[in-house]
Amino acid sequence: xxxxxxxxxxxxxxxxxxxxxxxPEISGNDSFLLEYWKKPxxxxxxxLYKAVGSAWGWTGRLLKTRQELEAILNSSENEVWLFKVxxxxxxxxxxxxxxxxxxxxxxGLKPEWxxxxxxxxxxxxxxxxxxxxxxxxxxxxxxxxHESALKAYLKAGFIIEKEIISLEYxxx
Numbered sequence: 742x743x744x745x746x747x748x749x750x751x752x753x754x755x756x757x758x759x760x761x762x763x764x765p766e767i768s769g770n771d772s773f774l775l776e777y778w779k780k781p782x783x784x785x786x787x788x789l790y791k792a793v794g795s796a797w798g799w800t801g802r803l804l805k806t807r808q809e810l811e812a813i814l815n816s817s818e819n820e821v822w823l824f825k826v827x828x829x830x831x832x833x834x835x836x837x838x839x840x841x842x843x844x845x846x847x848x849g850l851k852p853e854w855x856x857x858x859x860x861x862x863x864x865x866x867x868x869x870x871x872x873x874x875x876x877x878x879x880x881x882x883x884x885x886x887h888e889s890a891l892k893a894y895l896k897a898g899f900i901i902e903k904e905i906i907s908l909e910y911x912x913x
Contacts, residue, residue: 749910751909754905755905756882756901757881757905758899758900758902760872760897761900762868762898762899765865765866773862777822778821778822778823778833780814781821787803787810789833790802793847794847797886800912819836820836820837821833822835822836822870824850824866826854830851831859831863832848832849832863833848833849834849834866836867842877842878843874844879845878849887855887861897864897865897868897
């Protein structure tokens with residue numbers, strides 16, 4: 742496959758992590774709210790996806806056709822959860838559930854909410870929701886993610902299962 746217009750393939754170190762800790766409890770007294778976003782429109786989803794992921798070169802959903810993205814968002818295995826602070830959407834996480842496991846596919850905060858101590862709350866919230874079925878919870882992150890991402894995932898109870906370097910598409 743040739744690189745889509747505006748993108749280039751570069752080598753990227755990626756870590757695959759598995760959650761090994763105890764499931765966190767999410768208190769109703771916390772300063773945030775989780776809201777299940779049932780079948781978001783592709784346009785609204787992409788607005789949030791870009792707001793959260795553009796600084797980190799997120800391209801996975803941008804390189805999908807509209808039909809492919811709508812199929813993902815409408816799938817019974819896919820869940821998108823909004824992370825709200827002060828009635829504003831501060832970030833989100835996205836899960837894909839399959840037999841025996843749940844992948845934490847995307848997780849992040851909008852830039853204006855970074856640095857306010859919310860990252861760990863978002864991660865722990867995602868773990869609590871993802872782990873509700875008692876099956877394996879895993880994710881992958883890469884060297885192009887926020888500089889604190891890997892450390893934050895390890896602090897939350899994830900362990901590194903493997904590390905690879907692969908060619909990934911990033912904006913030019």
